[in-house]
Amino acid sequence: MQSLLSSRPVLWFLFLFNLTVAAVAPFAMGGxxxxxxxxxMGVVSLxxxxxxxxGRRQAAQQA
Incomplete structure (x- = not known):
């Protein structure tokens, strides 16, 4: 499960989806x-x- 959650496509999905929900939630829900x-959702996105x-920094250091 750890390798799945730390893969780049999953991280991009979590980042973008949760950022979108964090931006829309105050308008869609009340109060x-x-x-x-x-x-x-913002904390998860961050x-x-x-x-x-x-991961990007580690890849740059190894190259």
């Missing part, structure tokens, strides 16, 4: 629920984005 959903950048 506090939209804000909490947006914050949670985590996937940082993993993408981390």
């Amino acid at each position: 506090t629920q939209g804000l909490v959903t947006s914050a949670g 985590g996937a984005g940082s993993a993408l950048l981390k």
Whole structure:
């Protein structure tokens, strides 16, 4: 499961999907629920984005 979650296509999907949901959630849901959903999805998106950048740096150092 770890190798699946750390593959580049899955990380890109997590990053883009969760970023989109984080941007739309406050408008689609009302009040506090939209804000909490947006914050949670934003954290997941930032985590996937940082993993993408981390992998990019490691690949550049090995080359």
